Amino acid sequence: MRRIVAHRTKNLIASFSRRSLVFEHRFSSFPEPSSSGMSSTESTSPVTVETINPKVLKCEYAVRGEIVTQAQHLQQELQTKPGSHPFDEILYCNIGNPHSLGQQPITFFREVLALCDHPNILDRSETQGLFSADAIERAWQILDQIPGRATGAYSHSQGIKGLRDTIAAGIAARDGFPADPNDIFLTDGASPAVHMMMQLLISSETDGILCPIPQYPLYSASIALHGGTLVPYFLDEATGWGLEISELKKQLESAKSNGTAVRALVVINPGNPTGQVLAEDNQQEIVEFCKKEGLVLLADEVYQENIYVADKKFHSFKKVSRSMGYGEKDISLVSFQSVSKGYHGECGKRGGYMEVTGFRADVREQIYKVASVNLCSNISGQILASLVMNPPKVGDESFESFSAEKEGILSSLARRAKILGDAFNSLEGVTCNKAEGAMYLFPRLHLPQKAIEAAKAAKKAPDAFYAQRLLNATGIVVVPGSGFGQVPGTWHFRCTILPQEDKIPAVVSRLTAFHQEFMAEFHD
Amino acid sequence: MRRIVAHRTKNLIASFSRRSLVFEHRFSSFPEPSSSGMSSTESTSPVTVETINPKVLKCEYAVRGEIVTQAQHLQQELQTKPGSHPFDEILYCNIGNPHSLGQQPITFFREVLALCDHPNILDRSETQGLFSADAIERAWQILDQIPGRATGAYSHSQGIKGLRDTIAAGIAARDGFPADPNDIFLTDGASPAVHMMMQLLISSETDGILCPIPQYPLYSASIALHGGTLVPYFLDEATGWGLEISELKKQLESAKSNGTAVRALVVINPGNPTGQVLAEDNQQEIVEFCKKEGLVLLADEVYQENIYVADKKFHSFKKVSRSMGYGEKDISLVSFQSVSKGYHGECGKRGGYMEVTGFRADVREQIYKVASVNLCSNISGQILASLVMNPPKVGDESFESFSAEKEGILSSLARRAKILGDAFNSLEGVTCNKAEGAMYLFPRLHLPQKAIEAAKAAKKAPDAFYAQRLLNATGIVVVPGSGFGQVPGTWHFRCTILPQEDKIPAVVSRLTAFHQEFMAEFHD
Known part of the structure; x- marks a missing residue:
């Protein structure tokens, strides 16, 4: 039996290698995630990589892969031995995680969340001085939508009905076509x-x-x-x-x-x-x-608020299909949305939803059943999803400050996208399409043959080799293009546009200096 | 191909029916979860129950199954047509969801969560009047454990390291044996x-x-x-x-x-x-x-705080195995914990963790990888898990009120468990083991033959038939034993002990009256 399983794993590895023309990974090099001082390495557990589910083995997620683990090690070293590296901080440009790089939360959203977490203070006079009036009002509205005002209870498996009503109204306002709260499934972020x-x-x-x-x-x-x-x-x-x-x-x-x-x-x-x-x-x-x-x-539409160019506009696929005259019976469409992205970037709240349209009733029941096994998504995330789809409006006390926060973030992101894109394009052997939206640039590396050979010698894909060198030289963490797939023989990396604006000049200069040295080292 | 799939589904149904000696379900009777007014029933979607993943079809989750959907319909009817049923509210005893039945949150926990949600108010003077001093202090401590104090950022895939340190210390204090923060994986409740x-x-x-x-x-x-x-x-x-x-x-x-x-x-x-x-x-x-x-x-240890009898004590399996001298290399052990249970019952927060010990390092890496695909669990849930494992201590400002809230809930649950257990045992043809812990009673129904025949005629398992009648007569929602599995030929239901104490007499009298009528109707 053991031999059969080992054989199966070997085949898996072989078939995986064939795929690697597009996804150039080797899971054998997947790093230890946490250096447990405990004796887990001594374990004689019957569970081995040969006996676990081979689908788990096959799965890859480079956004938090090897390079990030190495970055975490470097960060620890910087803390314990300051000055041990040619940079004083790690800049995590590997992941769309705005708050980790200093972006501040939207005040109105956090006010409402705090009040819903601790409704006992809603009636207290001190609260009027601490929170905006419309945040207090919104918290009351939301609590009234929750049976028993119990933010500590499991909700309906699809999410609190009143919040789904709000979200559906938000979708309808966005698209100009109706949305049904019964089509909304609130989830812990878009991933689930x-x-x-x-x-x-x-x-x-x-x-x-x-x-x-x-x-x-x-x-x-x-x-x-x-x-x-x-x-x-x-x-x-x-x-x-x-x-x-x-x-x-x-x-x-x-x-x-x-x-x-x-x-x-x-x-x-x-x-x-x-x-x-x-x-x-x-x-x-x-x-x-x-x-x-x-x-x-x-339809992954989680970046629907993140548009940085004047000549482009976000259109949901629901709106597009309804505009074409296609309804429920014509197309099965799932739209994913998340509170982690947009101008708010509330990744830690794990809120999101999917809007499920055009499925047969009996299939929808099956989706509901699977949702019900996990009971519900977290209520704070549900509340935040409703706020994102129904933010303060003209006339609300918070509207002006909310708008200033929102526009401040979005216009800054647009500037950062432009500056970083231009910086990449100014580098020898680098070309980069502009970021019209979302939070990333995906520059292409036209690497010298010597660099490709050096990568091969180091048993790394050339872009992973580059990203590794970049990290070690500058503390900047990017994800090799092989983690996303790319045309065979081309090499890229993904870099977020999320470092705070005052850090962008330093990012550009560190990156430029590194790249020049890299190209000089491996020049043909 | 279509025929093959249909055949496969048929086989699945057949194999499922064989299982039904223990799990008496029929998925054909799974109800429509939400009555979408939209035309999803008209959909000509290519996705059918014959073409979806048969594992999804096979999955069952009775805790939120047919009976609950019917209860939701009744609740809507009560709202739109008051007096249309012989009861004025639905009592959800189907699920361990304390806050939905009126249990109040633990004040200290909610104070800390609110402050972490909106840290801007931590420095304001009004905050001193609204929040306890140790909640403010704890919020600062927690924020200092989070890189950049960013509660809106994705955390480490296993959860925030500082919170895992706190949880590990809580486990060590509970067990008298060390716990390693690198063994902790924080999750959105225990289910994931x-x-x-x-x-x-x-x-x-x-x-x-x-x-x-x-x-x-x-x-x-x-x-x-x-x-x-x-x-x-x-x-x-x-x-x-x-x-x-x-x-x-x-x-x-x-x-x-x-x-x-x-x-x-x-x-x-x-x-x-x-x-x-x-x-x-x-x-x-x-x-x-x-x-x-x-x-x-x-080891599902989510009810570790819920013990109601003096002669029993909770021992974690980790403590037991370590007490036996068994360490990492001897046994692979996973302990599941949740913020949804205990005295706090914070189901809506979706916090929890698993402590993973005794696995090989390369297998642990695979667990980490799967965790990383979903990025992290929600930060409020993570914070709450740390609070649950490190609540206020003697000398803290909140200790006295915290203890009073905690003991008030636990002692009331113990009384409710006793009263409801006694009530079940006083019914003709019902026997019930006492609830030494957790949140449920699982009485056995010794039903008259006529009732079993009536259930058969209604195409229902006898306990589902009973639960259905109970719901329609009293508004009390319980889950048929067939949803949990039982010795073939025996019939049970699960009833939570969670209705608030002032409602227990009414629950007992409604339940008793229903049962007497039911037994009279079907007496042999």
Whole structure:
């Protein structure tokens, strides 16, 4: 039995290596996450990597992978031995985590959350001096929507009905088309929602999900964990990460001819890691394609507030499909939203939702059932999701300060996207599409042959080699493009635009200096 | 292909029916969760119950199943047509959700959470008047443990290190043995932690997990979702839901002879739905059994604070195994804890953790990787988990009021457990073991033959039939025993002890009156 399992694992590794043309990883190099002083290494546990679920082994998530673990080690060293490295802090540009880099929360949102956490103070006179009047009023409104005002109770498995009403109204106001609170499933961030849909749609490895390449690796990880097949479609870097229907068709046909039943199409708009914002006519083509091919459209729309260029606008796929005259019976569409992104960036709250439309009633019941096994998502995250979809309005006491905070963050992000994009493009051997939206740049590295050979000697993908050197020289953490997938033979990395604006000049100069030295070292 | 899938589903239904000796469900009767007015029923979506993941179809979770959906409908009717039913409110005794039935939160915990949500007020003078001094101090301590004091940032994938330090210290104080913060994985309640372990341990249906019958249906649901086999061991109702090692051995051997590789043993202590508290020597036998048989011990210890009898005490399996001299290398043990239970019952906060000990380093890395795909659990839940494991101490300003709140809740729960248990035992044809701990009673129904026949005619399991009648007559919601599993031919239901104490007399009298009428109607 042991031999059979070992053999299975070996095959897995082999098949994994074949995939590595797109995803250049080696899980054998996955680092120890935490240096437990305990004797876990001595364990004679019957559980071994040969006997655990091979889908777990296969799953990869580079955004928190090896490079981040190394960064954490460096950070510890900086604390215990200041001056031990040529930088005095680690700059985590690996992950869309704005508050970790100093972004401040939106005051109104936090006021309401605090009041809902401790409603006993709502009636106290001191509270009037500490909190804005509309935050107090909003807290009362929300509490009145919660049965028994019990923020400490499990809610309905889809989330508190009153909050779903608010969110549905927010969606309707955004799109100009109605939204049904019964279509909303509140979740602990968007990730569990994506897992839930993958769990529903994937029965075996013959079930395929069309995913953009490059993609946010939640998708590849979730597909791997659920044992399906990622069917890649390549975004066109030359046209600003364009999404071509011809490419979708080609990959769909290719997958079909290999015996893969393609169940869904993932579209990330605005793009992660690629930052492009889809044009409405392109979205119409995508809707048409899904309708024609009978694919569920999984629309990752978590960056819907993050648009940085004047000539682009976010359109939800729901709005686009309804504008085309397509309703419930025409297209199965799931839109994912999160409180972690936008101008607020409340990653730690783990709030989000999916809007599930165009599914048969009996299938929807199955989604509800799976949601009910986990009881509900966290109530603070639910409340925050309702605030995000219904922020202060003109005339509210907080409106002016709220708007100033919001616009301050968004305009600063736009400036940072521009400055960093320009900086990348000014480097020798680097080209970078602009970030029209989202929180990332995904520059391409045109590396000298010597650097590629040095990477090979170090048993690393060239972009991982570069990212490693960058970290060690500057303390800047980026994620190698291989973690997102890329056209074979091309090399990239993802860098967030999130360092605070006063740090951007230092980031640019450290990065530039490093790159010049790197290129000089490996010049052909 | 469609025919093959339909055939597969049919087989699934057949194999499911075989299981139904223990779990008497029919998923065909799973109700519509939400009455969407939209046209989702009209959808011509390519996704059908025949094409979705059959593991999802197989999964059951009765705690929020049919009976609860019916209760929600009744509640709506009571709101729109007051007086339309012979009761004026629905009493949700189906789920361990204390705040939904009026239990108040622990003030100190909520103060700290509110201050961490909105730290801007920490320095304001009005705050001194609104919050206790030690809550303010604790909030500062916690904020200082969070990098950049950013409660809005994703944390380390296992949770904030400082909070894990606090939790580890709390475990060490509880057990008298050291705990390592690197062994702690903070999660959104205990459920995702259980899923994570099942995902790791289950590769296919030949992987078995030993589970108590009756069990909390998270386990059967999670095993079904991950495609494994639930290997049942029966608790002995005659000895107060005793856990016999001979039964474990018998079931393990039986599973092995059927080709099932048993990977882990689930023990729920205090028991859910059964309420027993294991004796220490029994726990030693269990540890010995797991060590000898090479099983991971999955210890559901979420009710560790909920003990209601003087002659029983909670001992963690970690403490028991360490007391026996067994360390990391001897036994693989996962302990699950939640902020949803205990005296605080903060279900809506979705906080919890698992302590993972005795695993090989390379397997632990895989657990870390899976945790990292979901980034982190919600920070409020993380903070609350640290508070639960390190509540106010003697000398702290809040200690006296905290203790009064805590003892008030626990002593009231003990009284309610006694009164409801006595009430069940006073009913004709009902026997009920006492709730030594947890939040439930699991009375056995010795039903007249005529009632069993009437249930059969209504195409319901007899206990589901009883629970349905109880709901319609009294508004009291309980979960049929078939949702937890039971010895074939026996019938039970689970009823929480959570209605507020002033409502208990009415619950008892409504329940008694209903039962007498029911028995009179179906008397042989």
